[in-house]
Amino acid sequence: MALQAAAAKWFRVLTVIALSGVIFVVGVVLYSVPINPGKWNALLRAVVLFAVLGALYGTIAALDSRSDFAGVDHPKTRTALCSLLGAAAVFVVWSWAPASFNVAWLLGGAIGGAILGWFGWRWAKYVDF
Numbered sequence: 001m002a003l004q005a006a007a008a009k010w011f012r013v014l015t016v017i018a019l020s021g022v023i024f025v026v027g028v029v030l031y032s033v034p035i036n037p038g039k040w041n042a043l044l045r046a047v048v049l050f051a052v053l054g055a056l057y058g059t060i061a062a063l064d065s066r067s068d069f070a071g072v073d074h075p076k077t078r079t080a081l082c083s084l085l086g087a088a089a090v091f092v093v094w095s096w097a098p099a100s101f102n103v104a105w106l107l108g109g110a111i112g113g114a115i116l117g118w119f120g121w122r123w124a125k126y127v128d129f
Contacts, residue, residue, distance in 0.1 A: 012071035013062040020058025024050040049092045056085040056113060057124055064120035079117040086113015 028050040029043065059081045065073035090109030094101045116123065 009071045016062035016069045016071065017055050017058035020061060021051040021054035024054025024057070045092070045096055049089060052085055052089045052092055056082055056089070056116065057127060059085065060117060060120050060124040064124075066121040067124070075118070075120065078120060079114050082117025083110045083114035086110050086116065089113070 025047050028046050059078055061067045061069040062071055063074050063078035063081070064070055087106045087110040090105050094105055
């Protein structure tokens with residue numbers, strides 16, 4: 001019974017993370033398509049970036065007990081996941097110009113993501129859709 005309850009909590013966490021990514025992507029698509037019709041390559045890059053940023057936001061919403069969407073409260077897991085997602089966001093942006101890629105930027109993204117993850121819902125609650 002306890003294993004089933006834990007699985008349900010983690011399913012809720014993953015659902016919040018995935019839905020946040022989708023919501024950010026839908027937002028960027030709805031905003032970009034009327035402005036840049038026919039520029040699908042740039043739109044695809046923006047979609048990937050906003051999916052990563054949405055997952056970062058969703059991680060905070062799902063793993064911080066101060067959030068209404070929280071399934072569990074795991075600050076260390078939240079910080080670690082946000083660190084990975086911060087590095088992924090920097091990787092996505094730098095992949096647009098691979099000749100100028102530098103590993104130091106990945107470290108900076110990881111540190112930035114970790115800081116955002118650590119502060120969690122204290123800043124994320126101000127993200128306005």
